[in-house]
Amino acid sequence: MSTLVEVQNVTKVYRRDTMEIPVLQNISLAVPEGEFLALMGPSGSGKTTLLNLISGIDQPTSGSIIVAGTDIAKLNETALAKWRSNHVGFVFQFYNLMPVMTAFENVELPLLLTNLSKKERKERVEAVLRVVGLEDRMDHYPKQLSGGQQQRVAIARAIVTDPTLIIGDEPTGDLDRKSAEEILILLGRLNKEFKKTIIMVTHDPHAAESAHKVQHLDKGELRQD
Amino acid sequence: MNVLKLIYKNLFRHSLRSVLTILGVAVAVLAFGLLRTVVTAWSYGVEASSADRLVTRHAVSFIFPLPVAYRDQIAGIPGVTRVTYANWFQGIYKDQSFENFFPRLAVDAETIFEVYKEYEVPADQLAAFKKQRNSCVIGRKLAEQHGFKIGDVIPITGDIFPGRWEFTVAGVYAGKDKTADETQLFFHWDYLNERSRETAPWVTDQVGWYIVQIGQPNEAANISAAIDALYANSAAKTKSETEKAFQQSFVSLSGAIITSLEVISYVIIGIILMVLANTIIMSARERIREYAVLRTLGFTAFHVIGLIIGESLFISMSGGALGLALTFPVSSWFGAQFPTIFPVFAVQPSTVVLAALFALAVGLIAASFPAARSARMRIVDGLRQIG
Numbered sequence: 001m002s003t004l005v006e007v008q009n010v011t012k013v014y015r016r017d018t019m020e021i022p023v024l025q026n027i028s029l030a031v032p033e034g035e036f037l038a039l040m041g042p043s044g045s046g047k048t049t050l051l052n053l054i055s056g057i058d059q060p061t062s063g064s065i066i067v068a069g070t071d072i073a074k075l076n077e078t079a080l081a082k083w084r085s086n087h088v089g090f091v092f093q094f095y096n097l098m099p100v101m102t103a104f105e106n107v108e109l110p111l112l113l114t115n116l117s118k119k120e121r122k123e124r125v126e127a128v129l130r131v132v133g134l135e136d137r138m139d140h141y142p143k144q145l146s147g148g149q150q151q152r153v154a155i156a157r158a159i160v161t162d163p164t165l166i167i168g169d170e171p172t173g174d175l176d177r178k179s180a181e182e183i184l185i186l187l188g189r190l191n192k193e194f195k196k197t198i199i200m201v202t203h204d205p206h207a208a209e210s211a212h213k214v215q216h217l218d219k220g221e222l223r224q225d
Numbered sequence: 226m227n228v229l230k231l232i233y234k235n236l237f238r239h240s241l242r243s244v245l246t247i248l249g250v251a252v253a254v255l256a257f258g259l260l261r262t263v264v265t266a267w268s269y270g271v272e273a274s275s276a277d278r279l280v281t282r283h284a285v286s287f288i289f290p291l292p293v294a295y296r297d298q299i300a301g302i303p304g305v306t307r308v309t310y311a312n313w314f315q316g317i318y319k320d321q322s323f324e325n326f327f328p329r330l331a332v333d334a335e336t337i338f339e340v341y342k343e344y345e346v347p348a349d350q351l352a353a354f355k356k357q358r359n360s361c362v363i364g365r366k367l368a369e370q371h372g373f374k375i376g377d378v379i380p381i382t383g384d385i386f387p388g389r390w391e392f393t394v395a396g397v398y399a400g401k402d403k404t405a406d407e408t409q410l411f412f413h414w415d416y417l418n419e420r421s422r423e424t425a426p427w428v429t430d431q432v433g434w435y436i437v438q439i440g441q442p443n444e445a446a447n448i449s450a451a452i453d454a455l456y457a458n459s460a461a462k463t464k465s466e467t468e469k470a471f472q473q474s475f476v477s478l479s480g481a482i483i484t485s486l487e488v489i490s491y492v493i494i495g496i497i498l499m500v501l502a503n504t505i506i507m508s509a510r511e512r513i514r515e516y517a518v519l520r521t522l523g524f525t526a527f528h529v530i531g532l533i534i535g536e537s538l539f540i541s542m543s544g545g546a547l548g549l550a551l552t553f554p555v556s557s558w559f560g561a562q563f564p565t566i567f568p569v570f571a572v573q574p575s576t577v578v579l580a581a582l583f584a585l586a587v588g589l590i591a592a593s594f595p596a597a598r599s600a601r602m603r604i605v606d607g608l609r610q611i612g
Contacts, residue, residue, distance in 0.1 A: 085523020100234040
């Protein structure tokens with residue numbers, strides 16, 4: 001299987017006023033296509049920072065991050081935005097749905113950046129909402145949905161553009177056990193059936209069991225397991 | 226779903242806040258429009274001035290009269306086509322309230338409406354006016370305001386010219402266009418002069434000012450100089466100028482008030498700018514995380530700027546449109562309350578354009594700071610915000 005994500009000697013240092021805060025130190029990581037990787041580690045270990053770098057919403061201080069052949073560390077802000085819209089689907093811990101938009105409209109959001117017609121967008125949205133089992137709730141607003149349902153809408157939004165990579169930052173962190181299980185099953189299905197490469201940050205060892213592989217970070221360094 | 230729909234949905238996330246802000250903008254634009262209309266109404270006389278008319282008055286002050294004998298001499302100056310004259314009568318109709326004030330002028334009945342062609346009197350009414358020495362012709366607005374009809378007698382208590390005066394309405398003139406003052410009462414100067422011989426002989430055979438019609442407007446300066454040269458060595462020296470300059474001198478007397486009103490109108494715009502800016506800043510702050518999420522999905526900083534500016538412009542332009550729409554009926558009502566103070570009270574196109582431009586500018590400026598701030602914010606910092 002080819003390597004989809006290649007992190008090479010990445011360092012990330014945050015600057016706060018005159019202070020420098022090293023968060024990641026010389027990280028190297030390879031994620032094959034189709035893998036389901038869980039990143040675990042204590043608070044402050046840098047796992048969310050690594051996730052942010054791989055997904056292109058932050059940039060490393062040094063090193064390279066090659067995703068599907070593109071070194072995203074070299075892209076400017078506009079190019080990165082376009083790259084994200086085409087290649088990455090995000091699933092956040094707190095869903096981050098737009099409260100004024102229905103489930104349908106939330107899922108449709110990423111497609112507004114494409115050249116798809118209104119009819120084509122509708123077909124895609126309905127298809128992914130069927131995948132996540134919410135085709136009958138598409139006109140509901142987030143406040144009318146349970147936490148698990150909101151997270152499923154978020155997953156639908158993440159996959160509607162058929163991205164190369166799905167990124168999950170504690171996707172089950174705000175859910176009860178039952179809902180969390182449903183989400184993990186769904187993510188597993190996306191990985192097995194739809195061959196999606198998934199990188200997920202989690203504190204939950206049970207959630208990590210859904211993944212093929214678990215990598216641990218500690219104090220900004222990858223632990224060799 | 227499209228971006229405009231997102232802007233609209235975001236705007237009415239807090240319906241009361243948005244509606245109140247729109248109404249605030251509407252009230253500010255209404256106040257701005259009304260004040261500007263008062264300012265422009267003050268200068269209506271200047272705008273309504275005719276390029277082919279001069280005004281000749283006493284060089285020392287407008288309140289000093291000129292001999293009526295000057296008329297024929299002025300008429301003889303090359304370039305002058307017609308001369309008429311008028312006296313400010315003043316007097317009191319019922320009482321000295323604003324409602325009962327209107328200009329009362331003693332005029333040369335034979336020539337006044339030939340010089341002021343913008344005051345149109347039906348031929349039969351004009352003939353009746355000329356025939357009856359104690360008759361008058363009144364403006365249409367004046368007739369409507371007080372319910373005067375042909376044949377009514379208007380009693381005036383004289384002050385400058387003492388005594389009780391009664392004028393029978395012989396005609397009603399209408400303005401040719403909306404810049405014409407329809408609130409005046411014209412009566413026979415001959416009647417005034419005749420009665421003054423008995424009651425105030427020291428004011429007989431004198432006029433307040435001459436209105437000189439000329440054939441070539443570009444000869445105004447030369448003809449004015451020629452008129453004034455005629456009387457340079459007399460006791461009653463004259464000052465001649467274009468009608469526009471003459472009207473402007475009256476407007477200049479109220480310069481401080483007009484300037485104050487203009488300043489207040491701009492202050493009002495400044496206030497609503499602050500209010501709208503506050504609203505947009507609050508809205509943008511509440512949605513920092515949402516904007517960060519949009520950027521993770523691939524929307525750029527420009528999209529975020531567009532959303533914020535879009536919301537701001539929606540509020541400012543909706544409020545502006547509402548305010549402008551209200552300006553017309555409110556101005557109409559306001560003008561109707563003071564028809565003789567503001568004989569011509571209409572919202573000018575320049576006021577509409579200014580109000581629209583200010584609404585646009587307010588929308589853009591109010592959004593500039595929160596838009597710039599949101600665009601500069603790093604995505605990771607935005608995602609950490611608690612919405």
